[in-house]
Amino acid sequence: MSSILHNDSRSDVLAHVSGNLRRFRQAAGFSQTALAKASGVSRRMIIAVESGDANISLSSLDKLAAAIGVGFVDLVRDPERQSSTDVDEVTWRGTGLESKGVLLGTAPAHHETQMWVWSLEYGERYDAEPDPEGWHEMILVVEGTLTLVLSGSEKEYTAGTFAIYSSAQDYAYENRQPRLVRFVRNVVS
DSSP states (O other), X not given: OOSEEOOBTTBOHHHHHHHHHHHHHHHXXXXXXXXXXXXXXXXXXXXXXHTTOOOEEHHHHHHHHHHHTOOHHHHHXXXXXXXXXXXXXXXXXXXXTTOEEEEEEEEOSSSOEEEEEEEEOTTOEEEEOOOOTTOXXXXXXXXXXXXXXXXXXXXXXXXXXXXXXXXXXXXXXXXXXXXXXXXXXXXXX
């Protein structure tokens, strides 16, 4: 399973991304071509995302947000939500109904912090693209056993255990046990 934000009937977060990207891009004075050049994300992908017709990686959303001078959370947040810290949006889904990543909220940091709650059904895997240097993640397993893969090295974490690591490397979350795994994920940049 990749780090792709999927458009499906279970989540309307891509509808938020579509409108938010268009609004922030126009406010920054970028054409779609200029944003593609500044972000390294293809113009075709930008057009498809703005029209709500594409799945996009979380990493590509980060690149678009950085290019237009907003945070990742600004792109995925429901614009009608009143709170500046609460997000509560599903931003990743696996094939199982219970496999998902929910961005709970954000707080100011040097750049940004995010708090997520994740669950993976048996056999699910989330492969992440490396973040920029200086980004870190902190995970706390609350149920089941999580296999964390960092640059090819694997380690299992059971309920009540945690890991802190640089996310500027290839990494993945995997559930190899026949029960649900749930964990809290904090992203700090």
